[in-house]
Amino acid sequence: MPRKLRAPKSMFGSANELETSFYAALSAGDIDAMMKLWSEDEEIICILPNLPYAQGHIAVREMWETLFNLGQFNAHILATHTFDNLLTAVHTLLIHVQLTLPNRETQAFNLHTTQVYLKSEQSWRMSVYHATIAQDNNKLIDVLPSLLH
Template sequence: MAGDAVEACMDAYYRAFREADIERMMDLWADRPDIVCIHPGSPRAHRGTAEVMESWLLVFSRELNIGIEPRIVGRFETDDSLGMVIEEAITRPGDVAPTGTILISQTWRRVDGGWRLAFHHASHGRRADPSPEGMLVAGGGSQTRH
């Protein structure tokens, strides 16, 4: 059952995201003043249903012509909550392989027998795996670039 809930939540989230369907996306969220959503590069946290909806409308207004391959890298589940850490491999038009990563943590709460998002935090991860040679500064011994 645990895996079923996680998979169902992920499927519903990515369907709403890929279709840029604001109604479907907002149906996933708990209708509470304490929900929080943070998007990659966002200057602030969006709190409450109205702000969260506005933030998704902005995301969906942009061209979302990207490939997304999500992979769960961590999870927990209790009777009334579940959490996931997701790593998304991002492929943009013209790329032959993923060139970016988005890191996401989500917390879902059981509400009226169904699962609803309470927290969503997404941030940029690495762009591409650096080569071992690219990790060292030329002539700099063992100093790494950061």
């Protein structure tokens, strides 16, 4: 029986390039493009509001398919904080999301996200994506006090 070959993954020279492709796949509702961004490691993790914890490719794919079946997503980055080194990047974002449902009703909300990217020999890949509803609709973190003690 012939074996089905996997389509080659895109190459990303930086975590920022990968992040841009992630939000493009989200907006397009393209499950195949979304899954090509993830590490091949089965330890990948995705945590989204109101959905179960997903670990591994099958669970992560099912989670994104569930979301894409809800409607059309459009995400806009409002604020970002990044920590990048040679092999790891952690990006914490505040994103504004607009969801257009099949009946054309729209819902808008903000999310705080944390994305962990790992550098393989060939390319950057997503390892962890965690999102939570932002209670403060306009800032990445609360204003820090000027005096700690």
